[in-house]
Structures are given as C-alpha cells and as structure tokens.
Amino acid sequence: MKCNEISHFSHPQHKLSYEYSEFPFKCDGCKEVGIGSRYKCTNCDYDLHMHCAIPSPSITHPFYTKCSFQFLSRPPGNVPRYCNACEKDITGFLYHCRSCGFDLHPCCAKLPMVLDDGDVKLYLYRKVSASCHRCGRKGRNKSWSYRSTCKKYNLHVACVKEMLVDSWHEIYFGHDNNYNNSNTNYRKLENRIPSLKGTLQTHHKKSKGKAQKCCEVAGLALQFIISAVLGDPTTLIAGVVGSLMSK
Ligand SMILES: [Zn+2]
Ligand SMILES: [Zn+2]
Ligand SMILES: [Zn+2]
Ligand SMILES: [Zn+2]
Ligand SMILES: [Zn+2]
Incomplete structure (x- = not known):
C-alpha cells in the first residue's frame, strides 16, 4: 500500500x-x-x-452512522466550515457529508477508534462527560475525546491540537542557535503546558500505589494521541513529549 x-x-x-x-x-x-x-x-x-x-473517495464513520462522507479538495460553499472532530476551521482537504453538512479533516476522519500498544489502550469517544486533563472542561462543545481504559484520563482532540499549535513553533523554530540543545527545548515545552503537567502528577494522589502506574500510562498515552491527531499513529514523538511526561 x-x-x-x-x-x-x-x-x-x-x-x-x-x-x-x-x-x-x-x-x-x-x-x-x-x-x-x-x-x-x-x-x-x-x-x-x-x-x-491517498484519500478514500468516500468513507463512513462509526460516530455518524447515517452519513456518507465524500472527499473534497476544498470546503463547499462560502460559509466557514469547522471540523466536527476537533472544532478547528477547515481550509483545505476535507470529508463532507452532503445530507447533514458534517465536515471532518482527513486526519480526524481517520483517527483510530482504539490506540493500543499492548499496555495502554485509549478509546475514541464522540462525547465524554468527565473533565479533560488539558482544559478541565466537561463535554467541550463538540470535540471528540480519547479516554483511557481506566476512564481516569480524558483528552479532547481539540485540546491536543491547541497544545501543539501553541508549542510546535517554539520547539522547532524558537531556538535556532541551540536547536541541538534538546534539554532547553523540552523545558520550554513543559512551561507551555503547565496545566497538563500538573494534572498528570496529581490526579491520583489519594491512591498511592496505583497513581504511579496510571500516570506513566497517561504520559505514554499522550504521545499516542498526539501522533494520531497529527495523522500518523505509528509515530512516537518520544524525544519531544515523552521526556516531558517522564519527569
Ligand atoms: Zn513540486
Ligand atoms: Zn451526514
Ligand atoms: Zn479536525
Ligand atoms: Zn493533510
Ligand atoms: Zn480539553
């Protein structure tokens, strides 16, 4: 293929x-x-x-069982369109359902329903009522979420995208002079997402034994989610995000 x-x-x-x-x-x-x-x-x-x-001419999605999505190279009509998975604007390629007007970014349309590396399993949900570990909000409008098997770890697809937009320019282009000094870059990223770091460390503090395990899992989970949202679930961005979470 x-x-x-x-x-x-x-x-x-x-x-x-x-x-x-x-x-x-x-x-x-x-x-x-x-x-x-x-x-x-x-x-x-x-x-x-x-x-x-390599888009599919048309797809179906388990969350929208009555829909048939067609691949288009630009959004139809003149009104701004947003993605039903991540809430972000759509300005280029998309999958569009003609009968209900739902839109999905190609990568959002192909987000795996389960991310699984053997130890960690994360399931994609259309709506999650528990609060998100990035923004703290419950049921943020329409964004999909990934949720861990233990149901303690939830992250909006929208929040993962925001986090990356906030950080990635800085990580990759903000330090031209010391691009190879990765420690500096990691510390920067860590400062940019303090809320996430905080919740990972504290969300389980009452049950000590399990806490450690679950937080490690959550950190790893984040790498999977980020890779999937960026269109390649097989990528592990270990160097960037992994080190942040293992501290
Ligand atoms: Zn060319
Ligand atoms: Zn539809
Ligand atoms: Zn999207
Ligand atoms: Zn693309
Ligand atoms: Zn969120």
Whole structure:
C-alpha cells in the first residue's frame, strides 16, 4: 500500500515521494500540522499527510452512522466550515457529508477508534462527560475525546491540537542557535503546558500505589494521541513529549 512515489492531483507538476521524519510539517492539502510519515515534493517543499495523499473517495464513520462522507479538495460553499472532530476551521482537504453538512479533516476522519500498544489502550469517544486533563472542561462543545481504559484520563482532540499549535513553533523554530540543545527545548515545552503537567502528577494522589502506574500510562498515552491527531499513529514523538511526561 505504501508506494515510494506517487502522483497527486493537487501537485501535478512533480511526483511526491514517501518520507518519514519526526520533524513536523504543514500539510499543503488540509493545511494542518503533521508528523512522521508524509509524501513530499523535494523540489517545492510540498508536503501531504498520508491520509491526504491517498484519500478514500468516500468513507463512513462509526460516530455518524447515517452519513456518507465524500472527499473534497476544498470546503463547499462560502460559509466557514469547522471540523466536527476537533472544532478547528477547515481550509483545505476535507470529508463532507452532503445530507447533514458534517465536515471532518482527513486526519480526524481517520483517527483510530482504539490506540493500543499492548499496555495502554485509549478509546475514541464522540462525547465524554468527565473533565479533560488539558482544559478541565466537561463535554467541550463538540470535540471528540480519547479516554483511557481506566476512564481516569480524558483528552479532547481539540485540546491536543491547541497544545501543539501553541508549542510546535517554539520547539522547532524558537531556538535556532541551540536547536541541538534538546534539554532547553523540552523545558520550554513543559512551561507551555503547565496545566497538563500538573494534572498528570496529581490526579491520583489519594491512591498511592496505583497513581504511579496510571500516570506513566497517561504520559505514554499522550504521545499516542498526539501522533494520531497529527495523522500518523505509528509515530512516537518520544524525544519531544515523552521526556516531558517522564519527569
Ligand atoms: Zn493533510
Ligand atoms: Zn513540486
Ligand atoms: Zn451526514
Ligand atoms: Zn479536525
Ligand atoms: Zn480539553
């Protein structure tokens, strides 16, 4: 399924080649951030998520059983559209249901229903009534959430995206002079998301034994969620987020 070179309608002048890198990119199809696997034009600095490079013409989604989503290269009509999974604006590629007007980013449409690495299992929910570990809010409008098996760890897809938008420029471009000094960068990221760090450390403080285990799991879980939201659930951004959570 994974070809080394493809042609794509959005960039007909050159072939795109498969590349894997932990360096984030902005997808020129859906305009969202990505990490890990991508198709790239090396002449033009043109990048596409796997999901945007090889879209399905139409999909169904377990959360919207009556819908049929068509792949479109730009949002239909003149009104601003937002994604039903992450609440963010849609400005490029999308999946759209003609009969109800629901819209999904290609990567949001393909978010795995379960993220599982053997130890950690996270389930995707359309709505979660417990509070989110990033924003603290319950049932934030319409954003989907990932929830751990123990149900103690919830994170909005919308919040993961916000966290990344807040942080990623700073992580990757804010320290041109000492890009290789990773410790500095990690500390920066940690400062940017204090609420998340705080909740990870304290949300279980009453039951000591289990606390440690569950918080480790939660930290690992976050890596999975971030990779999935960025369009490549197989990526582990261990260097960036893993170190933050293991402190
Ligand atoms: Zn994309
Ligand atoms: Zn090109
Ligand atoms: Zn529909
Ligand atoms: Zn989305
Ligand atoms: Zn949240």
